[in-house]
Amino acid sequence: MKTLIVGGAGYIGSHVVREFLDRGHGVTVFDNLSSGKRENLFPEAEFIHGDILDYTGLSRAASGRRGGFDAVVHLAAFKAVGESMVNPEKYSVNNINGTINILNAAVEGNIKNIIFSSSAAVFGQPEYLPIDEAHPTNPESYYGFTKLEIERFLGWYDKLKGIRFAALRYFNAAGYDVKGRIKGLESNPANLIPVIMEAACGMRETVQIFGNDYDTPDGTGVRDYVHVSDLAIAHAAALEYTSKNDKSITVNLGSESGISVLEIVEAARRITGKPIPARIVGRRAGDPAKLTAASKKAHELLHWTANNSDLDTLIKTSWDVYQKPRR
Ligand code: UD1
Numbered sequence: 032m033k034t035l036i037v038g039g040a041g042y043i044g045s046h047v048v049r050e051f052l053d054r055g056h057g058v059t060v061f062d063n064l065s066s067g068k069r070e071n072l073f074p075e076a077e078f079i080h081g082d083i084l085d086y087t088g089l090s091r092a093a094s095g096r097r098g099g100f101d102a103v104v105h106l107a108a109f110k111a112v113g114e115s116m117v118n119p120e121k122y123s124v125n126n127i128n129g130t131i132n133i134l135n136a137a138v139e140g141n142i143k144n145i146i147f148s149s150s151a152a153v154f155g156q157p158e159y160l161p162i163d164e165a166h167p168t169n170p171e172s173y174y175g176f177t178k179l180e181i182e183r184f185l186g187w188y189d190k191l192k193g194i195r196f197a198a199l200r201y202f203n204a205a206g207y208d209v210k211g212r213i214k215g216l217e218s219n220p221a222n223l224i225p226v227i228m229e230a231a232c233g234m235r236e237t238v239q240i241f242g243n244d245y246d247t248p249d250g251t252g253v254r255d256y257v258h259v260s261d262l263a264i265a266h267a268a269a270l271e272y273t274s275k276n277d278k279s280i281t282v283n284l285g286s287e288s289g290i291s292v293l294e295i296v297e298a299a300r301r302i303t304g305k306p307i308p309a310r311i312v313g314r315r316a317g318d319p320a321k322l323t324a325a326s327k328k329a330h331e332l333l334h335w336t337a338n339n340s341d342l343d344t345l346i347k348t349s350w351d352v353y354q355k356p357r358r
Contacts, residue, residue, distance in 0.1 A: 032270065033057040035093060035100045035142070037083060037133060038107030039076070040067025043148065043204055043259055045213050047104055048076055050263035059100070061092050062107070068215035083107050083129035086136070093133075093140035102144035102270050103137050105130065108177070111221055112152065112317065115174035126177035134188050142194070144273045145185065146266050149198040151255075151283070153179040156319050161255075163325035164200075164283055171317045182281065195279045197269035201262055202255040202285035202324045206345040207352045209260045214352050224256070224345065227296060228353040231305040238307060240292050242314035245321070251292035253321040255285040258339040258348070268333035280332060285324025286340035294342065302346045303354075 034051055038044040039060030044067065051058050058076040063083070072078050081088040093100065108126045109115070115122045130147075137145060152175030153168045170176045185196040205224045207213055217225055229235045243250035265284050272280060300307050329335045339348075 032101040032274065033095070033099070034102045034104060034270070035059050035061060036076075036104045036106070037061045038067065038105065038148075040064060040069070040071045041106055042215070042217050043201075043262060044106040045071035045215065046208055046259040046263040047106065047266045048073060049208060049212055050260075050267050052076060054267055059092070061089070066218065071213060071215040083132050084124065086132045089132050090136040090139050093136035093142060095140060099140055100142050101274065102146060103133060103142050104146040104266060104270075105133050106148045108148065110150075110174060112172045112174045113221065113315075115172050115177070119173040122173055122177050126174075127180060130181045130184060134184060134194070137194055138188070138192050144270060145194055145196045146269050146273070147181065147185060147196055147198050149182055149200045149281070150175060150178045151200050151202045151285070151322060151324065153182065153200060157322060160321060161285075161287060161323040161325040162283065164281055164328055185279070189279045195273040195277060197273050197279065198281040199262070199265060199269060200281065200283045202257050202283070202322065204259055204262055205256045205349065206258040206260065206339065207348040209258070209339050209344065209348055211348075211351055214355060216352065223292060223295060224349055227299045227307060228349050230307050230309075231299060231303045231350065232353050236308065238296060238309040239312045240296070240309055241312060241318060243293075243311045244314075247291055247320055249291050249293045252318055253289040253291045253323070255288065255323045256290055256340060256342075256345055257284055257286050257337050258345055260339050261335075261337040265329060265333060265335050268335050272333055282329045282332065283324045283326050284329055284335075284337070285326050286337040287324055287326055289321055289323045290342055295346070298342050298346050299350075302343065303350050
């Protein structure tokens with residue numbers, strides 16, 4: 032299939048591009064390189080340096096220089112939860128307006144499928160665990176709100192314009208390509224595993240552990256970490272699903288197991304052999320104690336399981352990239 036991957040130079044996007052190329056899909060990457068990296072691009076994929084806020088450029092790209100696209104994969108968004116609470120304008124413009132541009136460009140380009148990076152942040156504080164797709168959506172952050180609103184736009188464009196979508200609600204994306212082909216580091220990461228990796232290789236002094244008084248076995252926050260290579264596979268399976276069945280889906284993507292902050296720090300110390308200084312600080316606002324996914328729907332509809340999402344693979348594949356010498 033011919034695919035336009037918007038945000039394909041980013042951390043998750045580049046893994047999706049690699050998976051699509053491996054499966055023989057045609058790939059055009061559209062990215063403004065604001066957080067994506069040139070080193071994440073692959074020569075087999077066409078690259079268009081463009082911005083989703085530039086509708087003219089985007090619609091030209093979506094209409095395809097060499098015939099149309101079968102699908103657009105949309106991974107272009109800001110994703111810092113804390114920042115979204117102090118600068119919601121930035122998230123409104125990029126995440127919401129940018130997506131509306133993508134949807135309208137898809138209509139113009141007659142693209143019939145869209146695979147969208149949604150997030151477990153749409154759920155907010157859990158009412159029960161594990162979180163399945165029927166769990167109420169009540170985002171705690173503006174970031175999560177933008178993701179939920181976009182899901183609703185997708186629903187309308189499905190109804191009114193026949194664009195089938197897959198909304199993939201990632202839990203905590205982590206790790207790097209299991210075959211070591213992607214090496215771009217995220218700049219100024221706020222997520223736990225990259226922060227730990229930066230401490231392991233001396234890019235920062237300590238890891239702050241946000242609270243050890245949660246109602247969890249060791250008192251630190253528990254999350255469902257899902258390997259990016261698994262997420263990439265899910266995107267390919269989702270495209271197969273929407274295109275074959277002419278049907279939209281919303282699914283949770285998680286490993287279905289919970290790992291605590293301390294367990295990750297300890298595993299990282301063991302695997303890297305580095306001391307990784309860590310210090311307990313206060314809780315971070317809005318952080319739930321525990322989040323885990325029920326991914327039954329993804330198993331059933333996409334025949335997908337998070338096979339690479341065990342703790343050691345998450346850390347080892349990250350460390351392989353972080354310990355490489357940089358220019
Ligand atoms: C959040 C979103 C998730 C989103 C992701 C994108 C929620 C509930 N989850 O995940 O949907 O896709 O951001 O960025 O909004 N921690 C530390 N020290 C650190 C960093 C994190 O102790 O320096 C702890 C956190 O308190 C948490 C865990 O590590 O318990 C994971 O945090 P993080 O990696 O930031 O992801 P989430 O906030 O869970």
